[in-house]
Amino acid sequence: MAARHLIIGGGTAGMNAIRTIREEESEKSSITLVSAERPYSRMVLPYYLDRSIAESHVFTATARVLADWGVTAHLGKRVTALDTAANTCTLDDGTAIPYDDCLIATGSSAVRAPVPGADLPGVHSFWTLDEARGVIAQIQPGSHVVMVGAGFIAFTILNSILSLGAKLTIVEIAPRILPRMIDDTGAALVQTWLKDHGVTVRTGAKVARIEDAKGKKRLKFASGDLTCDVVIMATGIKTNLEWLKGSAVKVNQGIVVDDYLRSSVPNVYAGGDVAEGRDLISQKPAVHAIEPTAQEHGRVVGANMAGKNVRYRGSLIINIVEVCHLDVASFGAWDDAGAEAASGVKADRPAYRKLLWRGDRLTGAIILGRSGDIWTVNDVGMLKGLVQSGVSLGRWKEYLKKNPFDVKPAFIASKTTSTLLPETVLGRPSKAPGETPVAV
Amino acid sequence: MSVLRLHPQKCTGCLRCELACSYMQTGEFQPAKSVIRVSPFEGHTSYAPYTCTQCAEGWCMTACPVGAITINAVGAKDVLDDKCVGCKLCTIACPYGTMFYDPGTRKAFKCNLCGGAPACAEACPTAAITYEDVATADWLGDFAVERTARVLAEAR
Numbered sequence: 001m002a003a004r005h006l007i008i009g010g011g012t013a014g015m016n017a018i019r020t021i022r023e024e025e026s027e028k029s030s031i032t033l034v035s036a037e038r039p040y041s042r043m044v045l046p047y048y049l050d051r052s053i054a055e056s057h058v059f060t061a062t063a064r065v066l067a068d069w070g071v072t073a074h075l076g077k078r079v080t081a082l083d084t085a086a087n088t089c090t091l092d093d094g095t096a097i098p099y100d101d102c103l104i105a106t107g108s109s110a111v112r113a114p115v116p117g118a119d120l121p122g123v124h125s126f127w128t129l130d131e132a133r134g135v136i137a138q139i140q141p142g143s144h145v146v147m148v149g150a151g152f153i154a155f156t157i158l159n160s161i162l163s164l165g166a167k168l169t170i171v172e173i174a175p176r177i178l179p180r181m182i183d184d185t186g187a188a189l190v191q192t193w194l195k196d197h198g199v200t201v202r203t204g205a206k207v208a209r210i211e212d213a214k215g216k217k218r219l220k221f222a223s224g225d226l227t228c229d230v231v232i233m234a235t236g237i238k239t240n241l242e243w244l245k246g247s248a249v250k251v252n253q254g255i256v257v258d259d260y261l262r263s264s265v266p267n268v269y270a271g272g273d274v275a276e277g278r279d280l281i282s283q284k285p286a287v288h289a290i291e292p293t294a295q296e297h298g299r300v301v302g303a304n305m306a307g308k309n310v311r312y313r314g315s316l317i318i319n320i321v322e323v324c325h326l327d328v329a330s331f332g333a334w335d336d337a338g339a340e341a342a343s344g345v346k347a348d349r350p351a352y353r354k355l356l357w358r359g360d361r362l363t364g365a366i367i368l369g370r371s372g373d374i375w376t377v378n379d380v381g382m383l384k385g386l387v388q389s390g391v392s393l394g395r396w397k398e399y400l401k402k403n404p405f406d407v408k409p410a411f412i413a414s415k416t417t418s419t420l421l422p423e424t425v426l427g428r429p430s431k432a433p434g435e436t437p438v439a440v
Numbered sequence: 441m442s443v444l445r446l447h448p449q450k451c452t453g454c455l456r457c458e459l460a461c462s463y464m465q466t467g468e469f470q471p472a473k474s475v476i477r478v479s480p481f482e483g484h485t486s487y488a489p490y491t492c493t494q495c496a497e498g499w500c501m502t503a504c505p506v507g508a509i510t511i512n513a514v515g516a517k518d519v520l521d522d523k524c525v526g527c528k529l530c531t532i533a534c535p536y537g538t539m540f541y542d543p544g545t546r547k548a549f550k551c552n553l554c555g556g557a558p559a560c561a562e563a564c565p566t567a568a569i570t571y572e573d574v575a576t577a578d579w580l581g582d583f584a585v586e587r588t589a590r591v592l593a594e595a596r
């Protein structure tokens with residue numbers, strides 16, 4: 001009998017797994033997808049928010065495409081329990097689905113800081129398509145938006161809010177912004193840049209409560225209240241794993257997986273935001289909650305479900321965000337306190353780089369600069385390549401420590417290209433998105 | 441498939457490839473819009489062109505959240521403009537630094553081998569860029585080692 005694969009969660013990891021199963025399998029299997037939402041890409045929601053794309057653009061597979069791929073889809077349904085002894089999952093409508101192997105890829109949800117009034121109507125999160133619709137309906141030109149939280153997700157929607165003609169205030173309880181993406185020096189540069197571009201940032205500011213105020217919202221602080229039209233809480237995320245409680249699948253920060261993305265139950269895989277897999281640089285288990293990790297996890301799981309035995313090297317943290325034409329990116333272990341660090345700034349413009357080293361290998365990097373400069377020089381990817389490949393930089397290390405803005409000769413003369421060319425995630429050339437075999 | 445084979449010893453640094461590329465890709469003679477870039481070595485006494493390897497993984501393509509990068513008829517990874525949302529994930533996923541981003545159009549762009557007739561190879565007067573049916577390779581590594589020895593010695 002053909003294998004019965006069950007995919008729980010139709011986001012990035014789930015859809016990559018489905019496509020890869022179809023690419024890799026030698027005999028057609030049965031694939032069942034259960035997903036609380038229709039398949040779409042969360043990370044393009046900011047472009048829907050600023051209306052540069054239509055809502056239809058966010059979807060990664062329509063009902064038609066799922067049918068072409070031969071996927072039995074239960075959309076708008078949640079899995080409520082997994083019985084790993086009986087190899088069956090149960091949906092919120094009581095349906096039981098048997099499987100031979102399954103992938104848990106249920107992603108994360110936004111969490112709101114425990115502030116009285118955080119659940120009032122008109123206080124939003126921005127993580128799902130539904131939440132995005134809610135925010136889009138509320139922001140007009142001239143609206144005053146207060147964003148609570150200054151982490152990466154807040155920054156991914158910052159440009160969109162401004163381009164809608166809204167006035168933006170960011171409040172952050174911590175003493176600085178972007179704590180999980182760049183260091184203090186970089187954060188200070190971004191904060192100055194924001195101020196120069198008309199965005200008010202209040203750090204070290206704790207929201208005491210949120211109240212209704214004649215059709216508006218009032219945020220109370222120890223001193224200096226704020227009144228605004230729209231509140232967005234970007235105060236963190238949590239993995240969607242409550243439903244797995246009581247199952248045999250071992251969960252730490254996320255679902256503990258081996259190098260094949262198998263959980264403690266061998267025919268149950270996990271991928272994406274919910275998986276605690278290997279970090280490429282530290283080689284330690286980590287939950288990343290970024291798109292590229294979910295994509296790679298999904299592809300490796302898909303191949304392994306299709307009978308391949310693909311070992312995963314580990315995921316590299318890569319992030320980029322643009323703030324009013326200032327680009328900020330970081331790679332790998334940019335916050336490794338045990339690494340040797342060297343940084344550089346330019347006197348005449350906002351430009352900052354920090355390179356982190358273990359021996360003569362680059363293990364992390366922070367890059368900040370005006371968009372015009374960043375995309376003219378275009379060496380951001382090379383820094384990713386140096387961190388990803390872990391090439392030994394030898395004498396180029398001293399050169400880069402002195403000249404962090406001149407990466408190209410070091411990249412090329414260290415023969416980084418030779419090291420990178422044989423690297424593939426699945427051990428074979430990738431197929432184009434449109435090439436997924438049709439299963440019917 | 442055919443790829444761009446780079447012969448760095450033959451490059452004189454005339455930048456005709458950059459001009460031809462930008463004109464072919466955007467209709468403007470603007471090296472900043474070129475997806476082949478000539479880099480100087482040894483304090484501007486040597487030059488070499490550098491562009492997308494059309495690598496097997498296609499990190500740019502597998503990273504794109506909306507499937508905006510595909511493989512065209514001649515095997516090159518190619519950005520579909522109407523699908524690209526400008527999220528820049530491909531620019532940080534490509535480990536070779538050969539994905540580009542245009543802040544004006546808010547789209548990513550890259551070498552698509554001009555659909556099989558690369559303008560850079562056509563324009564190069566010394567045949568430092570040829571379009572050949574060979575496996576992609578690190579064309580510049582050895583050359584760069586030799587032509588950076590002095591700079592590197594001075595940096596110590």
Ligand SMILES: Cc1cc2nc3c(=O)[nH]c(=O)nc-3n(C[C@H](O)[C@H](O)[C@H](O)COP(=O)(O)OP(=O)(O)OC[C@H]3O[C@@H](n4cnc5c(N)ncnc54)[C@H](O)[C@@H]3O)c2cc1C
Pocket residue numbers: 008009010011012013014034035036037038039041042043044045046077078079080105106107108126127128153156157240243271272273274289290291292294318319320
């Ligand atoms: C606004 C925004 C911007 C972002 N920007 C970036 C960025 O620039 N770069 C980056 O790397 N990352 C970014 N991310 C993060 C990225 O989107 C996630 O890391 C990625 O989507 C994770 O993929 P996943 O497959 O693990 O989960 P998801 O894509 O979240 O998919 C999970 C799926 O599981 C479903 N589900 C949940 N619970 C159940 C259940 N019990 N039963 C059935 N189905 C269930 C959900 O409905 C969803 O369809 C951004 C996210 C947001 C919201």
Ligand code: SF4
Pocket residue numbers: 492493494495496497498499500501517533534535536537538539550
């Ligand atoms: S742009 Fe980069 S990742 Fe994409 S095919 Fe070319 S070398 Fe590979």
Ligand code: SF4
Pocket residue numbers: 503504505506507508509519523524525526527528529530531547548
């Ligand atoms: S910038 Fe465009 S092509 Fe690149 S990953 Fe984003 S949507 Fe895809």
